[in-house]
Amino acid sequence: MSVVTDIVATYRGPRRVIRRIIAAGPREDRAxxxxxAGCAVVFVAQWPRLARESHLTGGDLTMKLGGTLMAWLLIMPLVFYTLALLSHWLLRATGGTGEPFAARMALFWALLASGPLILLWGLMAGFxxxxxxxxxxxxxxxFTFLWFWMxxxxxxxxxT
Incomplete structure (x- = not known):
């Protein structure tokens, strides 16, 4: 299925979608x-807010966009990989039998699938x-992000 179709299906039944994604097999390139893509969506969602702040304060929009770009496309992926590893360890400690790839996909997909709401948040913050x-x-x-992730x-x- 396409990514957009999967995102819409996630709002109806997140477990079905992530089960299908995990069952497709571990492919780190896809993860x-x-x-x-999820980090890029969050970065784009920040644009209206940053433009509003720059306009109201007279600050430099380019500097704010550059810092946000670095944060969301260079630093946050490392944070998400670390968080996924910690969640995998927690699952293993509580008797889970899943693979680390499945824990990564659960987190990464939750970020991407909740993207429409973070885009709406960005528009609200900007306008x-x-x-x-x-x-x-x-x-x-x-709540949506946590629901998808959990x-x-x-x-x-x-x-397995």
């Missing part, structure tokens, strides 16, 4: 592509600024 709407969308994104970890726990 890295999903992670980098409306801080307020209750931005908070609601941010909390909704956090559902993926439940599948990763028993994958």
């Amino acid at each position: 890295l592509a999903i992670l980098m 409306a600024g801080s307020g209750p709407g931005l908070t609601v969308v941010g909390v909704l994104w956090c 559902s993926g970890l439940a599948e990763a726990r028993r994958s």
Whole structure:
């Protein structure tokens, strides 16, 4: 299935989608592509907020975009790999039999699949600024990300 179709299907049943992704076999190139796509979506979601901040403060947008680019496309992938390893160790410590690849895919897919909500958050931050709407969308994104990740970890726990 296409990535967009899988993202839509994840909102209906995240365990089914991640089960199918894990069952396709361990391919690190696919895992890295999903992670980098998720990080790129988060980076793009920051653009409206950064443009608003630069306009209001008179700051340099290019510098802010450069720093955000470095953070999301160079540093955060390493953070996500570390977090995936820690989650795999936690699953193993609690009796899980899954492979490290499955734990990575659970986290990486949760980031990419929750991308539409982080894009909405970015638009809210850029156009409306801080307020209750931005908070609601941010909390909704956090819960959705955690729901996708925990559902993926439940599948990763028993994958072999």
